[in-house]
Amino acid sequence: MTTNVKNYREIFFEETFEHLAEVEAGLLGLEHDPDDSSLLDQVFRGVHSIKGGAATFGIDSVADFSHSLENHLDKLRTGERRNDTDSSEALLRSVDCLRALVDAALQESEPDGETSKNIAEITHTLAQCHGTAAATDAGPQPAPANTNQADTHTTTTWRIEFAPGPDAFQNGLDPTLIWRELDGLGELSVQLDDSHLPNLAELDPTRCHLAWQATLVTDQSKDEIEQAFFFHADDAELVIEPVTASPARTTAPTEDSTADSAPAKRQTFGDWLVQRRVVSASQMLKALDLQYKNRIPVGQLALREGAMNVDQVFETLEWGSVNGERFGETAISRGFLTADGLAKLLDLQVHELPSICEELIAVGATTAEFLEQEQHAFRDAGGVIPPGEEFTTPPPCNEPIAHAASQAPADKQAKPAVNLEMLKQNSELIGDFLSDCREHLEEAEQQALQMEADSTSEEQLHALYRAFHTIKGVASFVGLTQITELAHAAEDVLNMAREGQLCLTGEAFELVLASLDSLRRLADGVPDLLECDESPPADANALQLMYNLKAVATGQQPAAASTPVPAAPAPVCESTAAQMEPTRASEPVEPGVPAPVASGSDPADASPASKAKAHSHDMKETVRVDRSRLDQLVDMIGELVIGEAMVRQEVAELQDETELESVAQLGRTVRELQEMSLSLRMVPIAATFQKMHRIVRDVSRKLGKQVNFQVEGEETELDKTMVDQLGDPLMHMVRNAVDHGVEMPNDRTAAGKPAEGNVTLRAFLRNGNFYIELVDDGRGLDRDRILQKAVERGVVQQADCEQIPDAEVWMLVFAPGFSTAAVVTDVSGRGVGMDVVKRAIEALNGSIEVESAAGQGSVFRVRLPLTMAIVDGLSVSLGSETFILPLVSVVESVRPQVHEVKTVVGRGEVVQVREETIPLVRLHRVFNRPARELDPTRALVVIVESDGRRLAVLVDELQGQVQAVMKSLETNYNKVPGIAGATILGNGEVAFILDVQGIAKLHANTSYGRVPVGNSTIEIAREESE
Amino acid sequence: MADSMTLSNAPDAGFAADGEQFLTFTVQEEEYGIDILRVQEIKGFTAVRPIPNAPAYVKGVINLRGTVVPIVDLRSRFAMDIEEYTQFTVIIVVSVGDKVVGLIVDAVSDVLNIPKGEVVEAPEMGGDVDTTFCAGMAKVGEKLVLLLNIDKLVNNEAMQKLEGAA
Structure with a gap:
């Protein structure tokens, strides 16, 4: 296991350097195009991944610093702060610092003093950025978007008429509670209207015959008043209007007027059952209670419908439980949901209530058989059973999601399951990701199963955590939002377990396992996504898992997660369920949903047919291999080539025709094998070229030059060893081109050239060789100065000067200690550069040549063999x-x-x-x-x-x-x-x-x-x- | 130096806990020893490809299963008389740092355990006797074994001379 950790650590460092390169590239790109959000995202992702990785391996210095960077970047992303020169400079410097920190961590040493100093400076700069940012944007949106609070401070007199439906008491109406609540809002006077009260002989004590009129003087909004009637509005007639205004009839949003006008038809199946004494009223109440308990919490629905993301839900939950607010209130006040959005969610909650029949059976009131009989009887009597209540029918489940997702409120908060654009951009990485992901999942599953056997094992826990963490990181990188979030949620739980805040047993453990399955399913569905044009809706299963994981992480049992949630909407469910309103409960409901995990559906499951073509998409799958093993393989194949040559020689001496043929066959195979083995080590030069951007930027800035740097042919492949060794010489060359080649803007304009100089770095293959050309349109090499210098140093004789051809003069710049620069800057000019360049390139069996024309620029051309091997x-x-x-x-x-x-x-x-x-x-x-x-x-x-x-x-x-x-x-x-x-x-x-x-x-x-x-x-x- | 009981009586039995094992070999009838942990293998003499302009004691390189290994002749390293290689001539392949080097010796003798206490510093010989590559001396039975520091023997000297030649 320890070796495993070490491996991971190595991979972490490797990946971190890759991330740093990306971040740097992104930052440089941003300087050109500050509004390119995809670049900003790239930078953010990079820093984020570094942070995550560093935290996992306990490299605090890196984690802390990248975290503060991440914060700053997030401000840039949300537009709170613009990436001006200061910030961009600081960010670029911070990349260097991060690299130094990571280097230090790699060497297991402390970062040097300079790095620490730099970090302190950068942090300071960034903090200043934030200070100004906070000052400038004090205005935008201090108040949550709740328009209803606009009339908060004006006192209005309201007239309220409230006539509950006949079943109101059965539904748990306690009018005193309502009036008491309203009393709390302001000055209330209530009058009872008992005019509909029948004679005592005819009186059915279970039915409500009463109505009330009231006036309320309050500074609260109408919504607040309605809130008091919220749970009873369904079947009541309710009028709330300002006394001055003309009466406006307000009915509850869920009210159906046709049902209203035809009370005879309103008898529900529940009523029917009670009336026929199939179940007792108390049993029915119990079942209703259970039905209420089993409702899907609003937060979960919000999550599923994409109205809120996981973090928002949990922020809401936490906030709500601290301040004693209801979920809906909190969500609205924090701007996560609009009032409209909440209403829709509540609606949905009612629709998806579990079947009352199931609950009746669950409380032991009756049996399935009876219920079925009763259903028939009820129908025969003209009753209508909503399809969802039809307890024998298994409900289809896709519809509500699609339906609700399309009208999901507060779209800006809704996160799609996938950032499709990003995914497509990264399509070539998907193969990598998926193979990685499957590997991690497999590993995780193994660890999880071992853990089950021995729950105290920390190693397994760490491994499990790492697996989720890695999946999270990579998924976020390629834009698989949902995978990221689910892995993140699971990671949080595991992290708590690691820190001993949580015991990973029972429910929590099951959830982790379920997450593994869900992740695997999601991953399997990814190839299909590449062919979609629209982002698919979120996977309900995963959302529920996320919700439950979060619940575990915040210290609540998943089932109990509902407790702080919808104190408000609860009675709605109850009453509606009791009514079992035929017209409303048309949405299908899953039969009995004790475990939320099981509900919902999976798009991947839904389309088994599409899976078949999943792998038709062209994906580049790769395997990360230890470099030394690769070298060994190449060496061994080299031995094979030698062996083959020996056999060929011996066979040739035997002069046996048939054997010669088979040996020739063998020879071809061996050579093919050899070529293949060599191609294994070929990598694009891009990574090395990438670094040059930064050098050009820094050097040109320092010297006050304007340089347009172009890179061509960066996909050209070269032996990895050589690519690695090319970095330094190329750096010197590029630096020289900017320093000595390109002139100052003034000089350029004076020479009739555009102020911006051009430097192009180009790679290409020709005649089986690899070429790199560095072209600048600067002043060119100065023949006289070079010769003068050469004479001074005694490299050439004064007399020979005239005869030396240009090409040889140019080669003199590669002589050790040769510099023609008038001023020695800290950039270049000490003359150490070019001879290092030449030596490095010669060490690679390459050569370098120079072309130059005064005033027009120079070309440095490096020729290298494709491979050293x-x-x-x-x-x-x-x-x-x-x-x-x-x-x-x-x-x-x-x-x-x-x-x-x-x-x-x-x-x-x-x-x-x-x-x-x-x-x-x-x-x-x-x-x-x-x-x-x-x-x-x-x-x-x-x-x-x-x-x-x-x-x-x-x-x-x-x-x-x-x-x-x-x-x-x-x-x-x-x-x-x-x-x-x-x-x-x-x-x-x-x-x-x-x-x-x-x-x-x-x-x-x-x-x-x-x-x-x-x-x-x-x-x-x-x-x-x- | 006192006789070592252990070694004089039973050279191959009862290794002392603090002792080190040495592979001993002869060069011009003299007994030398090197730390056995540095020995990779012992192989018979094979043809050596001479390296151009290398110091005389670097005989050349051999192909050791695909690896190119330089060969140092200890006789010429110690400036002794050069003799024809015989059937007893062997190459001891040793690791020096991360490099692998072959040493040509007259014959391999034994594997000895020499307690640390038995090892004394090599005396200054004076004159032109170079003892810088001696790690020490030990008397085993009748024989005097010169323990070699192969890092100094092969690495430094060989490389320095070579650079000088370049």
């Missing part, structure tokens, strides 16, 4: 040894005529090839090795090229072309001048791969024209004897 080479023999010349540097091979080999006094030997005179390098002499053939006219001369210069390398013999798997000598030994590396030949022997540049250097260090000594004397003697 394989070298296409020409094998040559020298004595009994074999050397390999990289094919890229080979121009041709010749056997010169006697008159073509000349000795230039003081300049050594040269070979005349056509019109060109090329210095002759005797490899045996350079390497101090014996050779078989010393006469160039009888041996072989290979013309090679490096850095634009040609050399004629004298070897014994040409052997053939080989593909060599490059093995570094530095692994176990050291760098050897003139040798790029070693490879293993088909016969198992080691051969060295030559480094042409190194050989040129060795050759240059050998004194020409000197009388050969030692070995060489012997050579000459031998030469003569031959």
